[in-house]
Amino acid sequence: MLSKKTKYGLKALTFLAAQKGRTPVQISEIAKHENISQKFLESILLTLRKTGILGSKKGKGGGYYLIKDPKDIPMTTVMRVLEGPIAMVPCVSLNFYEKCEDCPDEASCSVHKLMLQVRDSTLEVFRNNTLADLVP
């Protein structure tokens, strides 16, 4: 299941990508337009800023803005920041790999075999989509 954090984050990013220029947009404006709890959105935008996807400007006329062009922001990056691992099990994750405790041999593990295929196909979708593709 997609977390609300990811859902809201995607909506906020899409909203920013749909803006004309690169002028900062206030949190309150995004929250209102996308029906998101403002405080919750704050924490989401904060992580997006810390990972270099967003920039922010304080003071009057401040807000958040995209650092790069939407077409240069792949969904793989966004999803990993917001949702975490793309794989459904750690033992098939590229960026968050962990060995299964209960599994003696990955090569012969049926779950591993299936989830590897799922990861690859999901990854392809995210690689083929940039933030620009999400803008209506």
Place this chain on the structure above:
Amino acid sequence: MLSKKTKYGLKALTFLAAQKGRTPVQISEIAKHENISQKFLESILLTLRKTGILGSKKGKGGGYYLIKDPKDIPMTTVMRVLEGPIAMVPCVSLNFYEKCEDCPDEASCSVHKLMLQVRDSTLEVFRNNTLADLVP
């Protein structure tokens, strides 16, 4: 993230599919072989039986067995029983559809657009795999 319920369920089903005949296998044997808590596995096998994937036999020499040939059990069925919806958001789910509260228009929703692609690609993987394909 894949739940342990699904993970254990898949392992148990694969173990059953790898058996020679159709003789019932005891829970304790499966649990031991796959490193699964026996009591937890009990509840998993029970749901698999209730949904018609497994059959069971009580008494001495009893246990669980596959009702159908492994190659006639698509992963879509198994995953929906164990994990629930395949889609990451209810609004793109085929079998568990629900409208988003916060989303005024699905057609113009960026999350919807992206998750639809993910669902389709994941679904294709599960449709192309039967239980027989998981057996090493």
Place this chain on the structure above:
DNA sequence: TTATTACCCTATCGATTTAATAGAGTAAGC
């Protein structure tokens, strides 16, 4: 310089889900 604006951070909370455990009940077979 000062007031305002808006970002930034910490803490907390209830609700829900997950994984596991315990214990008693019931049906089938030898």
Place this chain on the structure above:
DNA sequence: GCTTACTCTATTAAATCGATAGGGTAATAA
């Protein structure tokens, strides 16, 4: 009729999620 092994209910601890509250801090305009 007694054992075996499935069946069911209830409980639990831990983790996560979504949301809220409240205050702190930095930057900007006037």
